[in-house]
Amino acid sequence: MRMRVASVLCVLAVACGLVLSGCEKSPDASGPGTPAATSPAATKPATDAAPIKVGAIFAVTGPASFLGAPEEKTVKMFVEKLNQAGGVNGHKIELLVRDSGASPEKAISMAKQLIDEEKVLAILGPSTSGETLQIKNICQEAETILLSCAAAEEIVIPMASYVFKTPQKDSQAAQWIFNTMKDLGIKKIGVITSNTGFGKGGKAQLEKMAAENGVEILVNEVYEKEATDLTGVLTKVKGAGVQAVVNWSIEPAQGIVAKNMKQIQLDVPLFQSHGYGNIKYVQASGDAADGTIFPCGRLLVADELPADHPQKAVLTQYKQDYEAKYKEDASTFGGHAYDAILILTEAIKKAGSTDKKAVRDAIENLQGVVGTAGVFNFSPQDHNGLGLDAFEMLTVKGGKFAFYKK
Amino acid sequence: MNLPQIMQYGLSGITVGSVYAIVAVGFNIIYNTTGIINFAQGEFLIVGAMTAISLSHVVPLPVAILGAVLITTALGGLIELVFIRRVRDASVLRLIIVTIGLSIVIREAMLHIWDEKPWSLPYFTGTSSTTVSILGAYISVQVLWVLGVSAVIVTALTLFFRYTTTGRAMRACSDDRMAARLCGINDRWMVTLSFMLSAGIGALAGCVISPITQTQYDMGATLAIKGFTVAILGGLGNSMAAVAAGLFLGLLEALVVSQFASAYKEVVAIVVLLLILVFRPSGLFARRATSVRTA
Structure with a gap:
């Protein structure tokens, strides 16, 4: 009897293994094959x-x-x-x-x-x-x-x-955020970050650079990377009377922050990190994402770049x-x-x-x-x-x- | 702290708690019939939500959700017939391990069907910014949907398990399967039925919380762990207690966030769970009849 259950579990384990190993290759079968098999074109220094x-x-x-x-x-x-x-x-x-x-x-x-x-x-x-x-x-x-x-x-x-x-670099992203705050006259902010390497890195830069940019961090909170609702933390931020919120993470939480802020009527600008550069996050939070400000490379706005911009050709291609x-x-x-x-x-x-x-x-x-x-x-x-x-x-x-x- | 702020923390706790609660309910159905914990419950939620998201592109939202619930119900039944039923000499421990294996298989299958991106259903009423105001604090309308659906599910389940022949037969299987069989109850089909029911309710839960939490193929495990904690907190097998325990845990976490750094939130949840397990092992709101089980 025990053998039989063991064998069922074995089969199950093998099945899991198959599925797991399958996912390494299958998402895109058109990837590069074995290089030896596909090399008729490599002719010049064929030696x-x-x-x-x-x-x-x-x-x-x-x-x-x-x-x-x-x-x-x-x-x-x-x-x-x-x-x-x-x-x-x-x-x-x-x-x-x-x-x-x-x-x-x-x-x-x-x-x-x-x-x-x-x-x-x-x-x-x-x-x-x-x-x-x-x-x-x-x-x-x-x-x-x-x-x-x-x-x-x-x-x-x-x-x-x-x-x-x-x-x-993180510090460059933080610098852009602080520069924008200076333009908008923002002096008091709340910072929320996820408990990941990226979140910690951003938190450290923001803390280090806030004072020299004349900005005071009133609330500084870390949340779980799996967080599915952030109204609790944001209530704290709201209670502190901040002029802007900075969220620094790479998780789906980026979409949730925007929604939750609108829901609890925390009507201050939301800054996100350069981790926000995926339109999925915007779609995930619907209308609530409008007005979010973040530093980013030019890929997302490649079409709007002037034709003589040095990156235009690379980006659009x-x-x-x-x-x-x-x-x-x-x-x-x-x-x-x-x-x-x-x-x-x-x-x-x-x-x-x-x-x-x-x-x-x-x-x-x-x-x-x-x-x-x-x-x-x-x-x-x-x-x-x-x-x-x-x-x-x-x-x-x-x-x-x-x-x-x- | 002023009143609106205290209220806002409370409503935030209810938002989080309502999600915990509706996930926990699903655990109790299979437990009530088989005495096992189904660790694939979280995956049922995500399968349901993902199916509804796919269907919602072609049919109206209510139809999509109904379709998703039916499809997931069928999947639950199929899983029981193909995997659970085939385990001979099925001790509780072995079945639990099978459900863990199943959760991995379903998760990986979902990765291939729906890819790795987060998706979500639209808000049932209004948009993501639509809220209800209570004493100067705000709560998303979707949370009211979650609470409402939880209430309907729990009421229906309680009535079903207490007053219908099938429901009683299912409970009898959990108490003593051999005795139930001697009374003429088809215990195997009761187990199948419990998997179908729990998958269907899981799918519905997944759909209702999707606008709040978003849905990603690997979220099931995280949701299930919290749901499981809450189910134990309330007393396994008791759906109404699970809802109360879910809201309790959500409010407790909100309290922690309000007084300490939010990073300590999880610690407090686990400490409370440990205290409950030590001092009230049958759960916060335990009814003796369902919670004290003899092996």
């Missing part, structure tokens, strides 16, 4: 065209999937296009995507596996700050390039020579490709992955080699690479390469993103 192995750790599923899923899709699309055009320096790119589900523990074991077993040249991702900080030292010690798609300042400060990141291929709106997060793979391939081209150290040195000297987040100018002191001008203040108008004008 040593061994594929370059590039790892990627994205939170394709789980609570940060709205970061990881577009990132995975973007990188697959980029590599597919690149390989069809003959690869980089005659090498195809072999992409190895791992889904961490936003778990730092999984990210650690995946990073070790990619470095030790697959011997990748570089790792793209992870999607979240918490995961990146966990594998920062692992990549540094293994002298493997890490191109993180997460925002927190601590990823590049203090600097690790092999660690880079593509999204704009990426947006068109992505939306045509996947039938969903492009988000800034996918753009961070685009920048990561772009920087890597530019560096390989420049280095003319696939040696880890040579490529690393090349990244450090890249200048004027036009990406989706901005124009990257790396240096041995700056492993992010973006200036304050990589941000633009955006707002929500009639359920759409638009440039913010006072």
Whole structure:
């Protein structure tokens, strides 16, 4: 009898395993196949065209999937296009995507596996700050390039020579928010953040920079990342008599904040972080999202950019490709992955080699690479390469993103 | 603190509590028949809400919700027939572990059907900003829907379990399955029925809370844990107590937020649960008849 129950459980476990393993590959069957099988086009330096192995750790599923899923899709699309055009320096790119589900523990074991077993040249991702900080030292010690798609300042400060990141810095986002507050004459604010790496990073920057910008934080609260209702915390914020609310998170809570503020009639401006760059959050909170102000890259307003803007061509091309291929709106997060793979391939081209150290040195000297987040100018002191001008203040108008004008 | 603010905390507690309560109710139905805790209950909620969201693109909202409830009910029955019924020598522990496995399978299946993005049903009446004002504080109209639907479900369930032959037969199966069988009750079908009922009610709960909480494929587990806590807090098997316990926990959390940092909210909820388990193991509002079970 016991055997029989055990066997039922075994079957169940196997079934679970199948479903779980299925999800690593199936969301998009059109991803790059095995590079050896699809290489008739790679003709020029056909002698040593061994594929370059590039790892990627994205939170394709789980609570940060709205970061990881577009990132995975973007990188697959980029590599597919690149390989069809003959690869980089005659090498195809072999992409190895791992889904961490936003778990730092999984990210650690995946990073070790990619470095030790697959011997990748570089790792793209992870999607979240918490995961990146966990594998920062692992990549540094293994002298493997890490191109993180997460925002927190601590990823590049203090600097690790092999660690880079593509999204704009938290401090720059906070600076834009404070500048806008200055314009609006806002002096007293409430800050609410989620208990994630991203939330903590933002909280630290806001606390550090508030005083020097002449702003006082009256309420400073942290909420659970799974929170489904925030009226309690917002009641506290309302009671303190603030002139604006800043919410810093990447979770669906961003949509809930806007709704809850309208519901309890907390009628002050709502500022969100650069984590708000996904139209889904706006749709999730309906009319309530109108008027939300947040700093963001220009991808979301690419169509409104003047034709002579340096990023115009890159942004519209990426947006068109992505939306045509996947039938969903492009988000800034996918753009961070685009920048990561772009920087890597530019560096390989420049280095003319696939040696880890040579490529690393090349990244450090890249200048004027036009990406989706901005124009990257790396240096041995700056492993992010973006200036304050990589941000633009955006707002929500009639359920759409638009440039913010006072 | 002035009166409107105190009221606002109270209404915030009721908002959160109403969600806990309606989730907890679903746990009690299967428990009342089989004595097991269905850890896939949270997934029933999300399946229901997701189905309704998909259907709402083609049919009016009430029809979409009705359709979602029927489809999820069928799914609940199917799951019982295919998985639960096949476990021979089914001890409570084994069945519970099967439900945990099922929750994982359903969750992953949902990821493939509805992708990873958060979705939500439209507000049943008005928009996200429509509120009712009570003594200077505000509460979303949707919360009233949740409370109303909870009240209807609980009343109907109480009447069903107490006064109908089928309902009594289901309870008899939980008390002593062998004795129930000797009395001519078809115990297997009672279990199937309880899964269908609980899946259907879960689907309805998922639809009603969707505008408030949004719906994402992996939210079921988080909702289920809170619902489970509340079900225990009230006393397993007693739906009315579950609603009271849900509102109690919601209000308690709001109190914590008002007095301390909101980061301590979860700690207090867990401490209260531990205290209840130590000092009143049969629940806050336990009725002896349903809560003290002999193995």
